[in-house]
Amino acid sequence: MMASMAPQRTGLDPWLLDRYRRDYRSLVRLAALLVDDTGVAEEIVQDAFVAVARRANIASEDRADAYLRSAVLNGARSRMRRRRVRARHLRSVGPPPTAPSAEAPALAAEDSRAVMAALATLPTRQREVLVLRYYAELSEAEIAETLGVSAGTVKTHAHRGLAALESRLEDQR
Amino acid sequence: MNTADRLRAALAHRAETIEPSPDALDRIEETLMTSPRFSQSQRWILGGVAAAVLLVAGIVFVTNSGGDDDDSGVATGTSTSTTATSTSTSSSTTTTEAFPPAVDPYGVAFPSPDTSRRFDGPQPAARAYATDVLGFTDPDLIVVEYRQGDSRSGEVVVTDREDGPETIIAVRQMDDDHWYALASETTDINVDMPAAGNSLASPFETNGTALAFEGTVDVVVVAQADLAQRGSGFVTGSGVPPAGPFSGSIFFSSTADTPGVLVYRTLSAEDGHVVQATSFPVRLTDEELPTAPDECGDTADDDGSGTGDGDGEAPKVVKVFFECTFDDETVPLRRTVPADEPAILTATLAHLLAGPTDAEQAAGFTSPFLGTNASLLDVVISEATATIDIEAVLADDLANSSANIVAVRTELFRTATQYSTVESVEVLLGGSCDAFATWSQSDDCLVTTVP
16 A cells, blocks of 8 residues: 555655655556556656655645646656657667567556557657546646646547547557 | 547556555655755666776776776776766776777767777766767766666766756667767757768758757767867757757768768857757768769869868868859859868858869869959958958959859859858959949849849
C-alpha cells in the first residue's frame, strides 16, 4: 500500500505528502504508459514532485494537481525526445554489437499487446491525449489544461488518434 | 468491443503491471535536500562513477609509470583521485595509445577513429565533444544527466547553465569498445537539410527551423580529424517563439573526401558563449559546384586554390556569378579568399571584376567586366545594403547596351547577396550614384532585385 511505504517525513509539505500517497502510483503508471519504462516513469514523477515542492507559488492543491500532471507529461515528452535522438542516430551506425536489454512488457492478453503496440506508433500528441482520456479518464477540459492546448485541439487529436489506432489494428488482422 | 473500449482495457491491463518502487519518497526527499541541479539518476551515476574512479585511482597510482606525455586530458592517478569527489566530468579514463581504427569515421562525429584519442565512458566522450567540437565553454558546461539506452548506447544531456536549454548528445560504444559521440540535438534547432551522413560540397544549401536570440544560428563546419574549422556562416530563424524557418548557403574548404561535423549553435546574447547545439557527421568533399550548367560546367573551375592546408588557416570559398554564353544564365563559380580576410565582400567583388579565368572563358563563361579597366574603389555595407563604388572608367569601357546593363546589375547583385547581411546593392561610379544611374538608364543606382 502507498501509505505503508511512505513514513512521516518533514521534506514535503503535508498537503503534498497527501498528494504523494494518493497519486504517486497512478502518476507513475500514467508516465509508464507514455514512455514504456517503469524506472524512467518513476524518475519523471519524482522530478515532478520535487518541482512542485520547490515552487512556492504552487500552494494551491487544485493547481498542484494540474501542475503535477503537466510536469509528468512534459517529463515523458522530454524522455521520448531523447530516446528518439538516440534511436535516430543509432540507425545510421547499424545494430549494437550486443543485444539491447529491452524491457519486454508482460502483457497477458494478446489483444492488449496489440493495442499497446498500435498505440506506440501514434504521434506523441495523439498518444498523450488518448492515454489521458482513456487511462487517466480526464475530461477534454482537463486534458487541454494539462497539455496547454485548446479543448478543440484535444477533441481533434482524440478523434484522429482513435481513428488511427483503429486503422492500425485493422491492418494487423 | 469498440476501439475505445479496447484501448481502455489495454491501458488498464498494462497499468496494473506497473508497480512503483517502495523507496520513492526517500528519493524525492533526498533530491530536495541536495543539489537542485542534478536529477536523482544523475547523482546515482555520479556516485557510482566517483566510487569507481577512486578504485581506479588507487590502481593507477600503483601501476602508473609516470611516463605518459599525452596532451588530451588523460586522467592521471593524482588528478583522478582529486576530481572524483567533485564531478563525473573529470573522471575520464581516456587513453591515447595508438591502435588501428576499427570504426567507420563517417558513422561517428567524435572522436575521429583516425586519431589515437579514445574515451572509456559516455560522459567523458560527450563532454569532450561538447567542448572541443560544439564549442561549449568548459568551466560553464554542465553535464546534467546520462540516460542509458541499451548496454552500449545512451544520451548525455548537457547545458550551459542552470536551467539552460538542453543539448542531447547521442553516444555509443563502438566495436573497439570505446565511446563515441554520434550527434547532438536540441529543441530549438532542427535541421531539415542536410542530414547526417550527407556528402557536402561547398557551398551547400541548408534549411530547417530555429528559435534563437535575434534568430541567429551560428553554423560551423568542422573537420573530424583535426577539429579545425573548415567553414562557417550563419542562418536566421526566429527570435521569438515558435521556431521559424531558416535557409542559407554555407561555405567551407576541403582538400578531398574527408569526415566532418556540421554544427548549428546558438550563442549567448551576453558574452557569446555557446548555449545549445545541434550537430551531426557529414562527408566533406571538394566536388565542383553543382549549379553550373552542363555546357559550362565541365571545365568551369578556378585555379585549384580552393583547398585547405589542414592547420585551421584554410581559405574561405566564395561564389562569383558570371554569364554562361550557352544559355545566358548567371551561374556561380568558386573563388577563395584568405581565412583572415576581414573584408570578405570586397575580396569577393575583386574576384568578380577580374572576370572568368582563361579556362573558364574557354568553357563558355563570360562577364561584362572582362576587358574593362574598372577596379573596385570602396565597399560599404549599411542596413543590409552594400554600396559598391567602381571606377568611373567602367562607363567609358563598357557600352551601356541592355545586355551589359542587365549583366552588370545581376552579377553584382547576386555576388553580393550571397551573404545574408546583404539584401540589396547600390552601385556608384567614381563615387557617384547618378553616374551609374545614367549609365544604366535607370532612375536610381539601387538594385533590389534582378531578372
